[in-house]
Amino acid sequence: MKTLFIIADGLAGRPNDLDGKTCLQAAKTPEIDDLLASRGIGGLMDPIKPGVRPGSDTAHLSLFGYDPYQCYTGRGVFEAAGIGMDLSKDDVCFRTNFATIDNQGNIKDRRAGRISEGQDQLEEALSELKSEKYPEVNVRFKRSTEHRGALCLTGSDLGGNLTPTDPHELGIPIPNSEGEDKGSGKTAEILNEITKKARDILSDHPLNEKRKKEGKLPANAILSRGSAKYPEVEPVEEKYGVDASVVAAGALYIGVARVAGMEFKEAEGATGTVDSKIINKAKVGLEELEKGKGVVFLHFKGADNASHDHDAEAKVKFIEKIDETFGWLKENINWEETHLSFAGDHTTPIHYGDHVADPVPALVAGPSVRKDQLEVFDEYSCREGGMGRFSGNLLPITMSYSNQIPKFGA
Ligand code: ZN
Ligand code: ZN
Numbered sequence: 001m002k003t004l005f006i007i008a009d010g011l012a013g014r015p016n017d018l019d020g021k022t023c024l025q026a027a028k029t030p031e032i033d034d035l036l037a038s039r040g041i042g043g044l045m046d047p048i049k050p051g052v053r054p055g056s057d058t059a060h061l062s063l064f065g066y067d068p069y070q071c072y073t074g075r076g077v078f079e080a081a082g083i084g085m086d087l088s089k090d091d092v093c094f095r096t097n098f099a100t101i102d103n104q105g106n107i108k109d110r111r112a113g114r115i116s117e118g119q120d121q122l123e124e125a126l127s128e129l130k131s132e133k134y135p136e137v138n139v140r141f142k143r144s145t146e147h148r149g150a151l152c153l154t155g156s157d158l159g160g161n162l163t164p165t166d167p168h169e170l171g172i173p174i175p176n177s178e179g180e181d182k183g184s185g186k187t188a189e190i191l192n193e194i195t196k197k198a199r200d201i202l203s204d205h206p207l208n209e210k211r212k213k214e215g216k217l218p219a220n221a222i223l224s225r226g227s228a229k230y231p232e233v234e235p236v237e238e239k240y241g242v243d244a245s246v247v248a249a250g251a252l253y254i255g256v257a258r259v260a261g262m263e264f265k266e267a268e269g270a271t272g273t274v275d276s277k278i279i280n281k282a283k284v285g286l287e288e289l290e291k292g293k294g295v296v297f298l299h300f301k302g303a304d305n306a307s308h309d310h311d312a313e314a315k316v317k318f319i320e321k322i323d324e325t326f327g328w329l330k331e332n333i334n335w336e337e338t339h340l341s342f343a344g345d346h347t348t349p350i351h352y353g354d355h356v357a358d359p360v361p362a363l364v365a366g367p368s369v370r371k372d373q374l375e376v377f378d379e380y381s382c383r384e385g386g387m388g389r390f391s392g393n394l395l396p397i398t399m400s401y402s403n404q405i406p407k408f409g410a
Helices: 028-040 056-063 076-082 119-126 182-203 204-211 236-240 251-259 280-288 302-308 312-331 394-401
Strands: 002-008 038-044 090-102 107-109 138-143 148-152 221-231 246-249 262-264 296-302 339-344 360-365 389-391
Touching: 002 280, 002 312, 028 038, 028 148, 028 312, 028 360, 076 148, 076 221, 076 251, 090 182, 090 236, 107 204, 107 296, 119 138, 119 182, 119 204, 119 262, 148 182, 148 221, 182 360, 204 236, 246 251, 246 280, 251 296, 280 296, 280 312, 296 394, 339 394, 360 394
Parallel strands: 002 296, 002 339, 038 389, 246 262, 246 296
Antiparallel strands: 038 360, 090 107, 090 148, 090 221, 138 148, 339 360
16 A cells, blocks of 8 residues: 655644634635545644644654654755755755855845856856865755755764854854864864855856846855754665655755655646645656555645745635645545545744644545544644544554554564
């Protein structure tokens, strides 16, 4: 049997989202409700545990069955893996921004005017970055969208606990990074050296000469944050003995899934925003199951974006688009051999505009579940569901229904 694991980021909400209802309650979701009523079981899930406000990365690790308190090292690794960098255990990674430094050496813009073209040339120029003091350490930089990118240092005795060179502040010089331990101290030294070198390389770059002539801000520096050593995460294939794919668009989610050993598959028109063509993700997902993958993880991001933007209407609309996608899935899944689960990775209320610890509704549907009496999928009805209230682990719970989980003990 197979498992289709679907997460809608920031799906859950609070009663004051929209006229006394959560956005999930306000949205019309006949397909999801029917799936739950006809072959599903529901419950309320604390993404990590009660009272913990989850980040999306720690929440996903917990949903996949890992203990984020054991394995989470920081965001940089997931961002780097998410934009396609191949990583291993000797890597320390950072999220980076192209930024603008003024003539006095102070930070003028943390995003280099949201630079939108020519970043490939800058990436190419930065390929010569190297530490003079530690030439054995490999340095890699890769650009992502707009001003974003990732930096990866590879060496056997590096640490990931160092302060950022991105102060999130303007009008001051780029601060020096400092490490909290010996390995991280060495990493900080290299980061400081490379940050200076990157400024030299970028300041003289023809693209920046051109930008200045056009009245645009030059991308003449790199700011780094989110330092993280490659985490000890046992890949899904080793942990559960099953091959998995991920279909997502946001770098962070692709990255968490890749670090967990899932193979990334792209879907046309998937953007990681409210405009995403999520139906195409569902289509790629079912193709992956047909091709032989035991687990496919689909990630829909839009509901969380709308929540951070305090936009209840956009969130309702996106949830209704998810519902349409469920209509297609219901018709096309082989229900004799597939279990599907669906949940949020955390609650993101419209008014608060950030993640909170409130539990999220979750459902599992398929031939092995002991169906309950639920007919509506939302934050309220799921309290009465057959799965009760539980913490994380939704992927192994679903895989267990598909008989894909190794036994613990004799
Ligand atoms: Zn999230
Ligand atoms: Zn969020």
